[in-house]
Amino acid sequence: MNREKETLIAKTKAAGVVGAGGAGFPTHVKLNAQVETVIVNGAECEPLLAVDVQLMERQAEELAEALAHVVEALGAEAGVVAVKGKHKAAAARLQEAVAERNKLRLKLLGDYYPAGDEQILVYDVTGRTVPEGGIPLAVDAVVLNVETLLNVGAALRDQPVTHTSITVAGAVREPVTLSVPVGTPIAAALDLAGGPATASYRVIEGGPMTGELMAQEEVEAGRAVCKKTTTGIVVLPADHWLIRQYNVGLDVILQRAQSACCQCRLCTDLCPRYLMGHDIFPHLALNAVNHGHAANTSAITQAYLCSDCGVCELYACPVELSPRRVYRALKEELGKRGLQNPHRRKAKARDGWVGRHIPVAHLITRLGLDEYNIPASWSEVEFSPRQVAIPLKQHVGVPAEPLVKAGHRVEAGQVIAVPPPDKLGAAVHASISGRVQEVTKMEIIIVGE
Numbered sequence: 001m002n003r004e005k006e007t008l009i010a011k012t013k014a015a016g017v018v019g020a021g022g023a024g025f026p027t028h029v030k031l032n033a034q035v036e037t038v039i040v041n042g043a044e045c046e047p048l049l050a051v052d053v054q055l056m057e058r059q060a061e062e063l064a065e066a067l068a069h070v071v072e073a074l075g076a077e078a079g080v081v082a083v084k085g086k087h088k089a090a091a092a093r094l095q096e097a098v099a100e101r102n103k104l105r106l107k108l109l110g111d112y113y114p115a116g117d118e119q120i121l122v123y124d125v126t127g128r129t130v131p132e133g134g135i136p137l138a139v140d141a142v143v144l145n146v147e148t149l150l151n152v153g154a155a156l157r158d159q160p161v162t163h164t165s166i167t168v169a170g171a172v173r174e175p176v177t178l179s180v181p182v183g184t185p186i187a188a189a190l191d192l193a194g195g196p197a198t199a200s201y202r203v204i205e206g207g208p209m210t211g212e213l214m215a216q217e218e219v220e221a222g223r224a225v226c227k228k229t230t231t232g233i234v235v236l237p238a239d240h241w242l243i244r245q246y247n248v249g250l251d252v253i254l255q256r257a258q259s260a261c262c263q264c265r266l267c268t269d270l271c272p273r274y275l276m277g278h279d280i281f282p283h284l285a286l287n288a289v290n291h292g293h294a295a296n297t298s299a300i301t302q303a304y305l306c307s308d309c310g311v312c313e314l315y316a317c318p319v320e321l322s323p324r325r326v327y328r329a330l331k332e333e334l335g336k337r338g339l340q341n342p343h344r345r346k347a348k349a350r351d352g353w354v355g356r357h358i359p360v361a362h363l364i365t366r367l368g369l370d371e372y373n374i375p376a377s378w379s380e381v382e383f384s385p386r387q388v389a390i391p392l393k394q395h396v397g398v399p400a401e402p403l404v405k406a407g408h409r410v411e412a413g414q415v416i417a418v419p420p421p422d423k424l425g426a427a428v429h430a431s432i433s434g435r436v437q438e439v440t441k442m443e444i445i446i447v448g449e
């Protein structure tokens with residue numbers, strides 16, 4: 001390994017950089033690769049979120065500099081920043097920044113969902129299809145989220161990950177994008193957006209399509225916090241259609257599927273992974289589940305090919321069934337049985353892929369979000385909460401092990417937990433200066449000074 005790559009990996013590891021787009025995969029592991037193309041995922045196709053576009057517009061130069069460094073260190077031939085053509089200001093700033101660096105270029109994407117799905121992005125940029133059950137590395141590419149790459153750039157300047165940039169959107173008084181210390185209570189982030197605009201509300205962490213509905217009591221008690229992987233917080237009235245969909249239990253989903261699935265196969269025809277050529281047929285999975293087929297049939301193990309994008313559940317199905325949730329349950333069941341993914345075919349995008357792109361504007365209408373589709377303004381507020389609760393596991397792998405105890409004084413940026421040697425994980429740093437109040441199996445609580 002060349003010295004530049006060694007340094008890049010070591011500094012990225014020391015800074016605790018993980019996939020900031022939600023995945024949380026430790027970035028130093030991802031960077032230990034030799035690829036032809038490094039792709040920056042600036043697609044931002046989740047409705048209402050604006051954080052990546054705003055970061056690209058405001059920090060185009062830093063982004064290009066970090067990308068150029070990664071491209072050189074990995075011995076790649078090209079670095080591509082992928083951004084939707086509709087984001088004209090960000091695209092213009094990026095174009096200026098990449099023009100000065102000979103291996104970098106811009107790729108303008110169409111405004112569809114899910115343009116930011118890693119495999120679809122790779123296809124859009126390189127024309128290559130990731131095989132079933134594979135990752136972009138299989139086609140000589142690595143994909144980094146915008147904030148992740150900015151964090152890599154900061155790591156090269158010996159700055160660890162202490163903050164996360166988030167858009168707070170939906171039923172809030174003033175939708176806003178801002179940077180908050182990791183471990184900031186979600187309730188405090190809502191206050192920074194003027195608070196919920198409705199008395200009875202629920203919170204989705206992440207975007208409306210792939211986010212996670214938070215337990216309301218955790219939000220209200222200040223126990224739900226912003227992590228390195230938090231990209232957005234979407235607030236909606238408790239009786240909003242989307243919240244009702246998120247709340248439907250698996251038993252009801254299965255019961256409805258038995259009575260209402262007409263095998264129209266729209267879920268399959270619009271499934272982005274099916275359109276990428278993978279053998280995933282959600283309508284057949286529902287049919288198999290409805291008819292009690294054995295758990296190792298191909299229709300069932302196809303659950304491993306589902307990206308959890310939500311298209312089948314929240315856009316395609318005319319009777320509001322949820323193949324996605326069925327697949328999630330099947331994946332859990334298959335995991336318990338120790339059944340590995342048997343699907344490894346090489347794939348070729350199916351005809352009709354482009355014609356079946358889902359326009360984001362239509363998706364927003366379908367989700368009932370038109371009234372909340374208000375641009376979030378960027379806030380320069382340097383928010384420092386009174387207290388942060390920093391999770392020990394904000395990443396793929398094992399939790400980090402604490403290096404501090406209750407009563408210790410810590411400085412912002414100080415490493416406070418590390419993964420065990422030789423285990424997949426990421427270091428965790430104090431996001432504010434203060435005193436450690438409590439260390440639990442899950443988190444380190446710091447009270448600011």
Ligand code: SF4
Nearest residue numbers: 261263264265267317
């Ligand atoms: S779209 Fe809905 S009704 Fe049609 S096959 Fe899929 S789950 Fe069944």
Ligand code: SF4
Nearest residue numbers: 271306307309310312
């Ligand atoms: S969530 Fe649905 S549409 Fe998306 S990949 Fe899975 S089966 Fe396909």
